[in-house]
Amino acid sequence: KNHHQSTDPPIDPIPITRFREYLRIITAHPTPDYTSAINYLLNLSSEIPSLQSEVLYFTPQKDKPLLLLTWAGSDPTLPSILLNSHLDSVPAEPHKWVHPPFSAHYAGDGKIFARGAQDDKCIGIQYLEAIKSLSQENQFRPLRNLHISFVPDEETGGFDGMAKFVESEEFKKLNVGFVLDEGQASPGDEYRVFYADRSPWHIVIKAVGIPGHGSRMYDNCAMENLMKSIEVINKFRDAEFDKVKAGLAMNSEVISANPVFLNAGTPSPTGFVMNMQPSEAEAGFDVRLPPTADPDSLRRRIAEEWAPAWRNMTFKITEKGPLRDYLGRPLLTHTNDSNPWWSVFKDAVIAASGKLAKPEILASTTDARFMRQLGIPTLGFSPMKNTPILLHDHNEFLKDSVFLEGIKVYKSIIRSLTSFAGSP
Ligand SMILES: CSCC[C@H](NC=O)C(=O)O
């Protein structure tokens, strides 16, 4: 099915076919089919004789498998390289897509439409295709061990996936020195690379107040108390957003605070009782902190301004991941000469004719934070250039040519990282 414009490079259909087959396995929440995905990947890896495979389980129900593949290096005593991707995807609303999200429709212009096409099934298959191609080059053999992990549950926070994996004996034995994990598409011609993630906090604020007849005007009802807080939080949001709009900071360099749910009212069979002012009301916020933010000052702000007890407010902050590594340092990977892995990575992208944008903080959050917490340098990178950012969106797609170019980039990266003889 190749109706390409004549300017496109010749298409090798096999990696595309595999990519589409992987995309058709429904690993979307809330019922990800991990078993089929693992079986599919095991089958692919069995075609690459140099790879050993192992399936690990970290939940008692054994319902969340993690696939670990290894290409043994000639000096297994050196710290290893880990390439990570997650098996799961966010859900999709099929009727809002132009093509069904789990059919991996291959459009005439080369676009492959599927949930997970960008986030992040592309990199999982690209890793394997790059390794397959490298292992067929007889003169190439890695110096360091190369590991590839396919982990469950990234989209729900990684707590039954990567978080448990990094705590395991199996992980410690890998002696991981450097990690590549997922990044994000780049609308321009330069690949994007991420040296940190923002850290997610889920904040629920709750107001209590005097209940009363819907017709009465009085002070200190729950709704009024909640709405005052929402205004305060929205002012903070605007101030942070203004820094972005003024060009002083990138989106991912400020604290975001976005309302995600409101919950109040007295339910009735037809909706809500309309003539009662409720005694309780709550709102939830997705808050993200860049690694340089001061968590104590935000905690104070929440207690004093966002949900002050004097306004009959309470709050709950759920911190969905670490802000500092075990030595108390912000969770970030250096992208300068102090980190030799950085130069090896950068030069390898350039060697594959790729251009790299200035390293960024990722606005959202990935499993990379668990490796960075251990002090392991970790970069977020998904080689998608000239591609609109469609992760978690309707009509997520990736172009075949971009996908195939990414395999070449990974070949260069894997060759360089696994051959690197220095001692960082
Ligand atoms: C609470 S951690 C959730 C991780 C998730 N990752 C991808 O979208 C995110 O919301 O960024």
Ligand SMILES: [Zn+2]
């Ligand atoms: Zn992802």
Ligand SMILES: [Zn+2]
């Ligand atoms: Zn995602």
